[in-house]
């Protein structure tokens with residue numbers, strides 16, 4: 525793993541994500557190295573290829589100082605604005621233990637008295653280390669990405685990320701501390717998503733952890749992601765490959781959506797985005813060509 529320090533020009537970046545005004549990414553790169561990660565394109569900012577994703581982290585060391593200055597431009601202490609940590613990196617990956625950039629940025633928001641909404645999205649129990657800081661920020665919600673309830677499944681495409689069980693536990697501990705939480709169920713991993721028992725165990729474990737708000741997302745298989753996934757899948761049973769073709773199919777996604785909506789209702793959860801999030805759909809006949 526290569527770790528470097530860099531300086532950047534801004535901390536708050538305008539977002540194109542629904543209902544998010546700004547994103548703060550204190551790192552370029554992510555040591556969790558998930559093979560489906562859509563953020564792997566970010567390497568081009570630092571001269572790295574998509575294939576190198578997971579092998580480098582650039583710490584944007586001046587982010588907290590920049591954030592402090594940039595917050596001054598907000599009227600009414602940022603009321604009505606929403607900031608997300610983070611959209612293209614994990615804010616509590618291992619590098620955070622060394623640089624504490626996310627932690628420092630959260631302190632800046634707390635000191636400023638930010639009155640907008642703050643959302644944190646991570647796979648890491650590292651967020652538990654800053655619970656008292658989280659409590660000092662108004663309107664904050666912590667999201668944990670949950671792709672499976674079974675550690676063996678989560679190890680498949682997320683070899684270096686915290687285990688599925690530790691993420692569910694993190695949700696539970698945050699809830700016990702009175703932190704407002706959500707679960708990000710995504711991407712729906714094609715090799716297990718249509719097995720109802722697997723999906724059911726995900727939603728059941730979220731419910732048991734005490735979290736009620738969820739986002740659900742279909743997998744994004746844009747060309748650059750597809751290439752990395754093919755590498756990952758090349759030694760696996762062909763039946764997995766078929767699931768990947770299907771994952772981009774409109775009818776199949778609708779079929780999965782029905783299962784998800786039933787489970788959301790069964791476990792009394794709130795789907796925060798009005799539907800399961802989808803990135804791109806292609807027609808049936810093009811599926812194999814699309815994937816290869």
Ligand code: SF4
Pocket residue numbers: 554555556557558560561562563612613614647685
């Ligand atoms: S944790 Fe998130 S940002 Fe990091 S590699 Fe995995 S999907 Fe990408």
